[in-house]
Amino acid sequence: MNNLLSITGVVLVIFALSSCALEQEKVAPPAKPAAPAVAEAKKAAPAAKPAEAKAKPAEAKVKPVKASGDVGLMDLEKNYLILVTKEGKLITADFTGKTKVTKLVPQPAKMSDINLGQSAAVTYNAGKGGKNIATSVEYAVKAKKGE
Amino acid sequence: MGRNLTCATVVLAFFLVAPALAQEKKAKPLKVTGDVGLLDTEKNYMIVVTKEGKLVTVDFDQKTKVTKFVPGPAKMSDIGLGQAASITYKQAGDKNVIDVLEFKVKAKKGE
Numbered sequence: 001m002n003n004l005l006s007i008t009g010v011v012l013v014i015f016a017l018s019s020c021a022l023e024q025e026k027v028a029p030p031a032k033p034a035a036p037a038v039a040e041a042k043k044a045a046p047a048a049k050p051a052e053a054k055a056k057p058a059e060a061k062v063k064p065v066k067a068s069g070d071v072g073l074m075d076l077e078k079n080y081l082i083l084v085t086k087e088g089k090l091i092t093a094d095f096t097g098k099t100k101v102t103k104l105v106p107q108p109a110k111m112s113d114i115n116l117g118q119s120a121a122v123t124y125n126a127g128k129g130g131k132n133i134a135t136s137v138e139y140a141v142k143a144k145k146g147e
Numbered sequence: 148m149g150r151n152l153t154c155a156t157v158v159l160a161f162f163l164v165a166p167a168l169a170q171e172k173k174a175k176p177l178k179v180t181g182d183v184g185l186l187d188t189e190k191n192y193m194i195v196v197t198k199e200g201k202l203v204t205v206d207f208d209q210k211t212k213v214t215k216f217v218p219g220p221a222k223m224s225d226i227g228l229g230q231a232a233s234i235t236y237k238q239a240g241d242k243n244v245i246d247v248l249e250f251k252v253k254a255k256k257g258e
Contacts, residue, residue: 062238062239066234066235067234071228071229071231071250072228072229073228091236093234093236093244098246099223101225101226102218102247103219103221103249105219106251106254107216108212111186111213113213113215114213116184116185122179122180122203123178132177132206134206134207135210137193137211138216139183139215140215142218
């Protein structure tokens with residue numbers, strides 16, 4: 001009788017232990033979130049790339065800016081000038097020994113001297129019959145390479 | 148009766164002449180800048196293509212004054228105050244540094 005009771009007790013203990021173990025095994029799946037964590041890490045990596053990409057254009061941003069206007073101030077000692085644009089904007093800019101200064105000297109020319117695709121400024125009068133008559137044509141000759 | 152007729156004639160003449168005078172005043176020169184898209188030296192006309200893509204057809208004749216601007220080396224000291232200039236500069240820190248400066252020399256009278 002005692003043996004039976006002890007055997008039953010041992011079986012119950014084993015059953016209880018095994019069931020606990022099974023429960024632990026069942027609980028184990030929550031370990032899965034590790035995968036999403038990796039996924040997040042992967043997502044973070046592409047997010048970091050655009051940041052790098054943004055940093056690169058910032059470096060490449062130093063592209064030349066073009067502005068036209070009238071010289072409002074010229075300081076040859078401090079090497080800077082102020083350009084007043086048509087819109088009234090003041091641009092202060094420094095110049096160095098490397099600054100390339102070019103003067104455009106006007107010279108008489110013929111219409112046949114103008115090439116196709118050349119930039120030109122034409123002043124004209126709107127005549128009768130819808131015809132525009134040019135009074136003056138101005139164009140800049142491109143500097144040859146090395147000049 | 149005759150006075151009324153005279154008044155009416157004067158008023159009518161004014162209305163007829165006024166638009167013509169206004170049109171004459173309106174005829175101020177226009178300016179267009181762009182690339183020469185077509186140049187016909189036989190038919191004496193050219194087409195200028197503006198930056199906006201507009202085509203402007205202009206006729207020319209012997210009276211049309213053609214000027215070319217030839218680039219040449221210059222110094223900063225050659226530039227006068229108020230002179231029109233175009234610059235190309237780069238931003239270095241909080242300063243703008245000029246790479247290229249171009250200015251047009253005004254034609255002397257008679258040229």
